[in-house]
Every structure is written in C-alpha cells, then in structure tokens.
Amino acid sequence: MYFNSDGKKDHTFDAIVIGSGISGGWAAKELTEKGLKVLLLDRGKPLEHPEYPTAFKNPWEFEHRGRITVEQRRTHEYVSRDYPYSEHNESFWFKDADAPYDEVKRFDWFRPDIVGGKSIMWGRQSYRWGDIDFEANAKDGHGIDWPIRYKDIAPWYDYVEKFAGISGQKEGLAVLPDGEFLPPMEMNCVEKEVKKRIESSFSGRKMTIGRVANLTEAKPGRTKCNYRNLCSRGCPFGAYFSSNSSTIPAALETGNLTIRPRSIVSSLIYDDENGKATGVQVIDSETMETTEFFSKIIFVNGSTLGSTFILLNSISKRFPNGFGNDSGQLGHNLMDHHFRTGANGTYEGFEDQYYFGRRANGIYIPRYRNLNGEKRDYVRGFGYQGRGGRGNWSSMIREKGFGADFKDKLTKVGKWSFGIGAFGECLPYYENQVTLDHDKKDKWGLPALKFDAEFKENENKMRVDMMNDAAEMLEAAGLKNVRTYDAGCYPGMAIHEMGTARMGKDPKTSVLNKWNQVHTAKNVFVTDGACMTSSACQNPSLTYMALTARAADHAVNELKKQNI
Amino acid sequence: MIRREALKKMTLAMGGALSATTISAVLTHCSSKNSFPLSGELKFFTEDQFQVISVIADRIVPATDTAGAIEVGCPAFVDLMLFDCYEKDNQDKFINGLNVFQSEIDSETGSDALSLKSDKLEAFLTDYEIKIDSADNRKDEEFFLRTLKELTLLGYFTSKEGATMALRYVPVPGKYEACKEMEDERAWAL
Numbered sequence: 001m002y003f004n005s006d007g008k009k010d011h012t013f014d015a016i017v018i019g020s021g022i023s024g025g026w027a028a029k030e031l032t033e034k035g036l037k038v039l040l041l042d043r044g045k046p047l048e049h050p051e052y053p054t055a056f057k058n059p060w061e062f063e064h065r066g067r068i069t070v071e072q073r074r075t076h077e078y079v080s081r082d083y084p085y086s087e088h089n090e091s092f093w094f095k096d097a098d099a100p101y102d103e104v105k106r107f108d109w110f111r112p113d114i115v116g117g118k119s120i121m122w123g124r125q126s127y128r129w130g131d132i133d134f135e136a137n138a139k140d141g142h143g144i145d146w147p148i149r150y151k152d153i154a155p156w157y158d159y160v161e162k163f164a165g166i167s168g169q170k171e172g173l174a175v176l177p178d179g180e181f182l183p184p185m186e187m188n189c190v191e192k193e194v195k196k197r198i199e200s201s202f203s204g205r206k207m208t209i210g211r212v213a214n215l216t217e218a219k220p221g222r223t224k225c226n227y228r229n230l231c232s233r234g235c236p237f238g239a240y241f242s243s244n245s246s247t248i249p250a251a252l253e254t255g256n257l258t259i260r261p262r263s264i265v266s267s268l269i270y271d272d273e274n275g276k277a278t279g280v281q282v283i284d285s286e287t288m289e290t291t292e293f294f295s296k297i298i299f300v301n302g303s304t305l306g307s308t309f310i311l312l313n314s315i316s317k318r319f320p321n322g323f324g325n326d327s328g329q330l331g332h333n334l335m336d337h338h339f340r341t342g343a344n345g346t347y348e349g350f351e352d353q354y355y356f357g358r359r360a361n362g363i364y365i366p367r368y369r370n371l372n373g374e375k376r377d378y379v380r381g382f383g384y385q386g387r388g389g390r391g392n393w394s395s396m397i398r399e400k401g402f403g404a405d406f407k408d409k410l411t412k413v414g415k416w417s418f419g420i421g422a423f424g425e426c427l428p429y430y431e432n433q434v435t436l437d438h439d440k441k442d443k444w445g446l447p448a449l450k451f452d453a454e455f456k457e458n459e460n461k462m463r464v465d466m467m468n469d470a471a472e473m474l475e476a477a478g479l480k481n482v483r484t485y486d487a488g489c490y491p492g493m494a495i496h497e498m499g500t501a502r503m504g505k506d507p508k509t510s511v512l513n514k515w516n517q518v519h520t521a522k523n524v525f526v527t528d529g530a531c532m533t534s535s536a537c538q539n540p541s542l543t544y545m546a547l548t549a550r551a552a553d554h555a556v557n558e559l560k561k562q563n564i
Numbered sequence: 565m566i567r568r569e570a571l572k573k574m575t576l577a578m579g580g581a582l583s584a585t586t587i588s589a590v591l592t593h594c595s596s597k598n599s600f601p602l603s604g605e606l607k608f609f610t611e612d613q614f615q616v617i618s619v620i621a622d623r624i625v626p627a628t629d630t631a632g633a634i635e636v637g638c639p640a641f642v643d644l645m646l647f648d649c650y651e652k653d654n655q656d657k658f659i660n661g662l663n664v665f666q667s668e669i670d671s672e673t674g675s676d677a678l679s680l681k682s683d684k685l686e687a688f689l690t691d692y693e694i695k696i697d698s699a700d701n702r703k704d705e706e707f708f709l710r711t712l713k714e715l716t717l718l719g720y721f722t723s724k725e726g727a728t729m730a731l732r733y734v735p736v737p738g739k740y741e742a743c744k745e746m747e748d749e750r751a752w753a754l
Contacts, residue, residue, distance in 0.1 A: 056735075058724070058727070058733075058735065059722035059723075059727055059753070060724045060727065062722075064644070064648060065641075065718055065719065065722045066722075067649050069648040070648065070651055071648075186740065186742035187742060188742040189743040225740075226736050226737060226738050226739075227737040227738065227740045228735070228736055228737065229754070350743070352745060353743045353744065354743075354744065354746040355740070355741060355742055355743060355744070356734075356739070356740065356741040356744060357734075357737035357738070357739055357740035357741060358737060358740075358752070358754060359740045390751070391751075392731070392751035392752065392753075393717055393721045393731070393751065394721070397714055397717050398714075400690075400693050400694060400697070401690065401693075402623045402624055402689045402690050402693075403626060403686045403690075404626050404628050407624075407625050407626060407628060407632075407730070408628070411630075411730045411731055411750055411751065412749045412750060412751060413750070413751040414751065
C-alpha cells in the first residue's frame with residue numbers, strides 16, 4: 001500500500017492529495033471511493049492503525065512520567081510551549097529545530113510529523129456552523145462574504161457525521177445546528193446541576209454535553225469508546241475519528257490509494273501552456289531526493305499554514321506571487337480562536353458521588369452574545385467548553401503537609417469542582433499574515449514562514465465578557481470560591497488556525513471559489529483551514545470534513561464533464 | 565522500615581550482640597544516621613544530597629499500609645527529573661535551596677536531616693514549609709521544597725504501587741458511569 005519509490009513506477013495518478021490529516025484523509029476517501037487512483041502524500045512518518053507506540057503504556061512505563069526534557073524543549077521550541085507536546089506522544093510531533101520560523105509577533109505553530117497529521121492529536125469537539133456564521137462577514141462588513149450558506153453545507157455535515165461518528169445531544173438551536181448524532185455521553189451530577197441552574201437563570205443560554213468524535217456505538221472496524229481518555233496517543237480501538245482509524249482504511253479498501261509518507265511537497269507544478277496545475281514537486285524528508293508526481297486534480301490539505309506555504313512557494317510565470325494569488329490575499333486574513341479565559345469554582349454537595357471511567361469529553365455552552373438584536377461593544381461571539389469533576393492528588397499537588405495524614409489526604413478523592421473556558425471568534429484582518437522568508441532555509445532548503453498576526457481590539461473587548469460571563473454563570477450555578485482567569489492568548493495556541501487562502505465569490509478578493517477551487521486554476525482544491533473566510537467560534541474540523549467531501553464530489557463531477 | 569533496616573545491618577556488624585536496651589537507645593536517640601540504598605548511578609545529586617532527598621521524600625509519602633516514596637524509587641526519580649527536565653538556573657536554585665535548608669535544620673535542631681528522628685523531621689518540615697511560603701526572600705528554599713514535593717508526588721502516584729494500591733487504576737474502563745455511590749474513598753489514578 002505504501003509507495004515504493006523505485007524510480008520506474010508510473011508517477012501519474014488521477015488525483016494527488018497533499019496531507020493526510022482530517023481534511024486530506026477525507027479527500028483520499030471520497031476520491032478513491034469515486035474510482036479515482038489517488039496518491040496521498042504526507043511529510044510525516046508512517047503511523048499505521050492500530051499500531052500506536054504508547055497507547056497501552058501504563059503511567060509508570062514513561063521514564064519522565066509524561067514530562068518533556070530540556071533537550072526536547074530545545075529541539076521542539078514552539079510545540080513545547082503548551083500542553084499538547086508530552087512524553088506520551090512526543091514522537092508524533094515535528095522537530096521544530098529542522099524548520100524554525102520567523103515571529104514578527106508570537107505565533108505558536110503546532111506541526112505534526114506523522115501520517116494522519118493532527119487528526120491523531122485533535123480535541124475531537126465537533127460542531128456545525130450555522131447561518132449566523134456564514135452570514136457574519138456580509139452583515140457586519142468584516143472580511144468578505146462567504147460564497148456559501150448553511151444550506152449548501154448542511155447535507156455534507158450529515159454525510160460526514162454519519163461516517164465519522166459524532167456523539168451529542170440535539171438541542172434545536174439555530175446558532176449551533178443539530179447533526180446526525182450518536183447517543184450523547186452523560187453529564188455527571190455536578191454538571192447536570194450546573195446546567196439546570198444556568199438555563200433557569202439566563203434566558204437564551206444552554207449547556208449541552210460536548211459533541212465529540214468519539215463513538216458511543218460501534219462502527220465497522222471501530223469499537224465504541226472505552227473511556228480511557230488517552231486519545232492523543234492514538235486509539236487502537238479506533239474509537240475516535242482519525243484519518244488513520246477511519247478515512248485511510250476506507251480509502252485503502254477501494255484498492256485505489258497509494259500512501260507516500262516522508263514526502264514534503266515543496267511546490268505545485270503549473271503548466272503555463274495548458275493553464276492548469278499538472279503535479280507536485282516532492283522532497284523525500286530522509287534522502288533529500290526530489291521527485292515529481294503528476295495528476296489531473298490536486299487537493300491541497302497540508303493544514304492551514306502548510307497549504308498556504310505550498311501555494312506561496314509555487315512560483316510560475318503565470319503566478320509570480322504565489323499560486324492562484326491574483327487577488328494578493330494569499331497568506332492574509334490569518335485567524336485563530338482566542339481562549340484561555342474563563343472561571344472555575346468548587347461545588348459543595350454530592351460528596352458520596354463519584355464517576356467511573358474517564359470521559360474524553362466535556363460540556364459546551366453555545367454562543368449567546370450578539371444574537372437576537374443584542375449589541376455588545378464588540379461583534380461576533382464565543383462559546384464555552386468545560387467540565388465538572390472531582391480532584392485527585394494532581395489537583396492537590398501544591399497542598400501543604402507531610403507524613404501519613406498528608407499521604408492519606410492525597411490518595412482520597414477530592415472536592416467537586418467545575419470550570420468553563422471560552423473560545424472566541426477572531427475577525428479576518430488583512431494585515432494578519434504569513435509571508436515567506438527566503439533568507440532563512442529549513443533542513444530541506446525551503447524558505448521559512450514569517451508570522452505577523454495578533455488579536456486586536458474586538459477580540460480584547462470580547463475577552464472581558466468571556467471572563468465575566470463565566471463567573472456570573474458559575475455563581476448563579478451555586479459554585480463556591482469562583483475564580484476568574486485570563487492566561488493571555490497568542491494566535492496559534494488554540495490550534496484552530498484558519499484563513500490565508502480564503503473562499504469568496506470574487507476572484508479579485510479571494511483565492512478560492514465556492515467549491516474550494518483555486519479561482520484561476522480550477523483543478524486545484526484547498527479544503528483545509530486555509531479556505532476559511534471567517535472563524536466563527538466553534539471548533540472547525542467538522543466543517544473542514546464537510547467542505548472536503550463536498551469539494552471532492554464537485555471535483556469528480558467536473559472531471560466527468562471534462563471541465564477540469 | 566529504613567531505620568529497622570539500618571539496625572539490622574548494625575546488628576549483623578556487631579555480631580548480633582545488641583541488647584534490647586541498646587536497640588531502644590538507638591531508636592530514641594537516633595545515634596545512627598538513616599541510609600538509603602542507591603539503585604544505580606546518580607545523575608544529578610551527590611551521594612550526600614541523595615540521602616537528604618531520600619529522608620525528606622520518606623516524610624512526603626511515608627510507607628503506611630501501602631508502599632511509600634522510598635520503596636517505589638522516588639529519590640532516584642527526583643534525581644533523574646532534575647537532571648533531564650530542569651534548566652541550569654532551576655537546577656542551581658534547587659541546590660541552593662537544599663543547602664540553605666540543610667544549614668537551617670542543623671542550626672535549629674542541632675542535628676542534620678538524616679540523624680533527626682522521623683517525627684521530629686516531619687514536624688520541622690511542616691513548620692519550615694509554612695515559614696518559607698510566607699516569607700518573600702526565601703525563593704530558592706521555596707522552589708527547592710515545592711519541586712521536591714511535586715516530583716515525589718508525581719513519581720509516587722504514577723508508580724505501579726502508587727497508582728494501583730494507594731489509588732485505583734483501571735486501564736480500560738470500557739464504560740462511563742456519570743454518577744454513582746462511592747464505595748471506596750480512593751481517587752482514580754487517572
């Protein structure tokens with residue numbers, strides 16, 4: 001199944017998919033199932049389901065018990081800035097020292113180094129966007145209008161949800177449309193109590209169980225969630241959606257898929273005579289050898305910034321400023337959610353109650369601000385994620401004390417607490433951008449990305465509500481010792497980076513059309529986060545899945561009609 | 565337990581000639597120092613420092629009806645972690661804090677940490693932790709003690725004995741029960 005580069009093999013396919021993460025996996029599945037011979041390229045190392053190296057390790061089998069070393073912090077400068085990089089899955093992450101980037105302003109860029117990309121480490125929260133999101137730019141004038149509306153994507157949400165498996169509770173909210181859910185996970189007693197009190201104290205606010213890509217009913221080849229909550233190590237049960245457990249096996253099943261790991265796409269090949277892209281340039285990450293592959297259509301799914309890097313680095317006579325960049329928008333309008341602010345408190349009661357199993361999911365409070373005519377001193381809104389639970393030794397690690405009583409206290413179940421943190425929408429600002437720095441080369445001789453993006457006044461004003469509303473709700477919910485926090489936030493931290501090759505109606509102001517095709521090279525599709533025209537406040541991966549399946553369907557139809 | 569081990573060794577060394585009175589004298593007056601076995605090469609501590617770290621770790625998580633920090637190898641874990649996971653400036657801070665701690669325990673109790681009777685050491689540590697926490701010029705000592713406690717607790721509760729005996733460890737729960745009557749007060753290990 002994996003490509004064996006003997007230099008003699010035919011290097012021509014019907015389609016090339018660049019990147020095997022959430023969106024690339026979907027592109028590979030859809031295109032192969034529609035009969036196309038597909039080459040799936042990924043710059044990362046092979047990672048084959050269900051062989052995840054640490055999935056069954058016990059805590060004591062990790063030398064540093066999950067922590068990373070000084071040496072790892074040195075070689076993984078950016079990814080070690082936050083929690084996702086740990087000893088538990090350290091081999092999944094890209095070695096930053098091999099490709100340092102420029103930060104005019106701080107940007108935390110989390111790059112994976114495996115087939116499957118971040119679909120292995122993702123947070124799995126899966127929310128639909130609604131019309132309020134697709135209409136937002138048109139209504140308040142920030143950015144440009146989306147070329148699609150909810151009705152265009154709704155059937156594709158249905159389609160991808162049924163395959164991926166999203167558990168959740170229907171709520172009938174326009175702001176967070178319901179989906180094709182598997183049975184919801186259950187809230188614990190404190191969460192149920194908090195839900196009741198928030199909903200009765202604040203009209204228009206709702207608290208629901210997280211909608212998560214963890215199975216509560218088995219699917220072919222995948223068992224239901226075992227409540228280990230070790231998802232980010234890879235799940236041998238295939239109990240959460242990842243490319244490795246779900247879309248790649250489906251694509252392989254067709255016999256039409258070839259996967260080539262360790263394949264860094266440096267650029268797209270453009271044929272000036274025929275006016276279309278004809279293939280890709282690939283550098284083998286180990287041997288440094290360069291190869292070319294050719295195809296009728298190309299899906300660029302290298303992650304928001306990986307994809308935009310490839311487009312910026314694809315220079316031809318026709319596209320001297322980056323592939324499909326007639327508009328000058330390529331690299332601009334970089335967005336990410338801003339978060340790391342909210343509140344938490346303790347709950348008195350339910351002392352004799354505890355849960356069994358580790359639910360890899362929390363609760364969600366959908367957006368309620370700036371709806372139904374309300375006007376805050378900022379536009380757009382935010383949603384909350386959170387959870388309730390009982391403490392254990394790790395929550396008491398700073399407690400004072402020594403001796404047998406101290407030990408006894410730390411072995412016992414702690415107090416109930418409950419906390420929520422907000423994820424806020426970020427506006428598309430033209431000046432928030434990435435460019436190429438040709439003076440700085442990575443290990444493979446490729447230029448570095450230069451980040452120049454920041455959150456601005458609208459986000460900062462929103463953060464005041466994000467923090468204070470959290471405290472108000474928690475107090476109304478009867479929690480004690482309610483404490484607010486704002487730990488500050490830089491773009492990239494939420495790992496919801498979006499934009500830089502946005503969709504739009506007008507080729508003069510956008511890179512992609514309503515089918516995710518490059519306006520001026522219609523056999524090239526970009527269906528990962530790069531295509532996003534606004535950021536909403538919901539976790540974006542489900543939307544990438546739906547857009548990808550929709551674009552793949554369109555691509556095959558267009559191929560059949562010989563339009564591309 | 566450690567003390568008893570030391571006594572046993574002493575007994576052997578003296579040809580089994582220790583009388584009950586002598587043993588009792590040793591226990592109460594602590595004329596013998598605690599000594600902790602090394603399981604391998606030290607990476608960060610000197611042997612003397614390792615002994616002091618061990619005797620404190622033994623007071624952070626003593627052996628009770630379940631294993632303590634010594635049995636599960638916490639001191640060697642602290643040694644490894646300080647060597648591998650802490651930057652030079654924090655390593656220096658830790659050692660500086662440890663040195664200040666040692667000189668203070670000497671001057672305030674007239675005895676070093678290894679010679680002090682375990683209940684006396686525990687009482688000293690309890691007071692010391694509160695004292696340095698409320699002072700603003702005791703940053704190194706505070707860092708030393710907090711880091712030692714954190715690493716000892718991390719090492720202990722993620723050890724096999726700590727996770728499966730002191731706590732409850734279920735690698736594959738297989739289901740989620742949101743709320744049920746608690747039949748065991750021990751917390752889940754994960």
